[in-house]
Amino acid sequence: MARPNLCDPKLVLDPHKKLEEKRAPLKSWANTSMGKDRRQQVEIENKVLSPSPSEPGVRAARRPDMAMDCIEENGHRHALSLWLTDERGTDSTILLQYGSLDMAPSLLMRDMEVAMEKLGLTFVKIYALDIFCDMMRKQSSYALQSPELPSGFTSCTRAILVDWLIQVHDAFHYSEETLYLTVHLLNRCMRSCRVSIATFQLLGMACLFIASKREECLLPEVSELCFLMENTYSKKQLLRMERHVLKELKYDLSYCYPLHFLLLSGTITRYSAQVLWMARYFLELTLLEPQCLVFQPVQLASAALCLACRVLQGQLFPASERAWMTAGSIYICSERTAQRILHYIARLVMRAGASETQATFLKFSSVTRLQVSLHPCLQSVLPLLGLL
Numbered sequence: 245m246a247r248p249n250l251c252d253p254k255l256v257l258d259p260h261k262k263l264e265e266k267r268a269p270l271k272s273w274a275n276t277s278m279g280k281d282r283r284q285q286v287e288i289e290n291k292v293l294s295p296s297p298s299e300p301g302v303r304a305a306r307r308p309d310m311a312m313d314c315i316e317e318n319g320h321r322h323a324l325s326l327w328l329t330d331e332r333g334t335d336s337t338i339l340l341q342y343g344s345l346d347m348a349p350s351l352l353m354r355d356m357e358v359a360m361e362k363l364g365l366t367f368v369k370i371y372a373l374d375i376f377c378d379m380m381r382k383q384s385s386y387a388l389q390s391p392e393l394p395s396g397f398t399s400c401t402r403a404i405l406v407d408w409l410i411q412v413h414d415a416f417h418y419s420e421e422t423l424y425l426t427v428h429l430l431n432r433c434m435r436s437c438r439v440s441i442a443t444f445q446l447l448g449m450a451c452l453f454i455a456s457k458r459e460e461c462l463l464p465e466v467s468e469l470c471f472l473m474e475n476t477y478s479k480k481q482l483l484r485m486e487r488h489v490l491k492e493l494k495y496d497l498s499y500c501y502p503l504h505f506l507l508l509s510g511t512i513t514r515y516s517a518q519v520l521w522m523a524r525y526f527l528e529l530t531l532l533e534p535q536c537l538v539f540q541p542v543q544l545a546s547a548a549l550c551l552a553c554r555v556l557q558g559q560l561f562p563a564s565e566r567a568w569m570t571a572g573s574i575y576i577c578s579e580r581t582a583q584r585i586l587h588y589i590a591r592l593v594m595r596a597g598a599s600e601t602q603a604t605f606l607k608f609s610s611v612t613r614l615q616v617s618l619h620p621c622l623q624s625v626l627p628l629l630g631l632l
Contacts, residue, residue: 359511365504376508380542383500386428388537394434396441403532405448406430407601410531412452412472414607418460420503420524425455427531428499429489437492443485446477450485458497502527502541502548509549516556522616523552525608529592532601536588539581547585554628555621583629590625 357372366372393402406427413423429451433439439447449469456463466479506527510520526548530536536544596605596617608617 355512356508359508362511363504363507365508379500379504382498383505383541386500387540388431388435391534391537393534394439397434397439397444399534401441401444402434402534403601405444406532407603408445409448409452410528410603410607412449414603416456416464418456420528421501422452422455422459423528424501424503424531425459425497425499426452429455429493429497431537432493433489437488445473446481446485447489449473449477450482450489453482453486454489454497500541502530502545505542505545506549509545515549515553518614518616519549519552519556521608521614522556522619523549525604525613525616526551526589526593528604528608529589529596530585532604533588533592536585539585543581544585547582547589550582551586551589551625555625556619586629590629593622593625 353373356376357369360366360372360376361369366375393399409426409430410423413426426448430448433447433451437447449472453463453466453469466482470477470479470482503524506523507520510523523545527544530544530548596602605617607613609615
């Protein structure tokens, strides 16, 4: 396979960068989840958009599928449970630990609205919690049922292709969402399409081409993509594969990015830039591991952030202690599931620099990413989890 030289891409979705001007993002959950009549930016006073802390039930009354319940323990009301019902009638519980029930709804809304607006996931604050709840409901459908690969393919074969796609993606300076969508489409195609080793690279490039059309503003020439594959395939073959992929996937390109959950948590918790870059490094490493395909995006994001905090011993500031309680509400995986993900990530980290799939390791060794893949604390990640 062709291996283009790695380039340092520009920063994307930096949670520590202040917004200089409020404008509608080109690609956001608000654009893809709402009708055109709801996309208009309307200047409304903040006191009208956001309910006051003395009116905790105002926001809950807007959503018929959300109910709030107070949990009592030893006579104290200290927690809030949000029950979200999806289209199939399945309930999932989000538990928020709070010192006071009166402050919980307003705290959740304020932190989530600020975080989603800062990351460009919405440009109308009043819809922030609705979009987040929709993300939580739909993200469970993006986890695959089994990590098994089609016959004739091994985890090493898949890892080599994903590593090459990471290099191509990095050379084009694409956004991180494009990479995650590319790998997601590739995983789905490997289970729904007839794929052979001879056309495996062509399939990966077609998935990248489709993902770039959905997420990017500027697209490469088809001939340029063929050149990166050393002209092994013609332009006609690439376009034919693109049509085949879209047909097999029934033109369903939706995906709930684990990166969004990670950046939401990191923005709310106000962790340092080093912790966030380390978590993004861990999260991108999971793209190489087929065993991680069975986990939900929010589970992968929470495990990556948790491991980054343990490795770097990240400390919370007093001002962000309450915000961390809010961010903890999206960690809906069990302790056993979290430990499994942590073990997979730890083993990926230990062999990242020594294996032939080093694209992610080299990418995160750049100065723009704070050289997190070269951090000396990573050598103790296995003993930290008790794996040695």
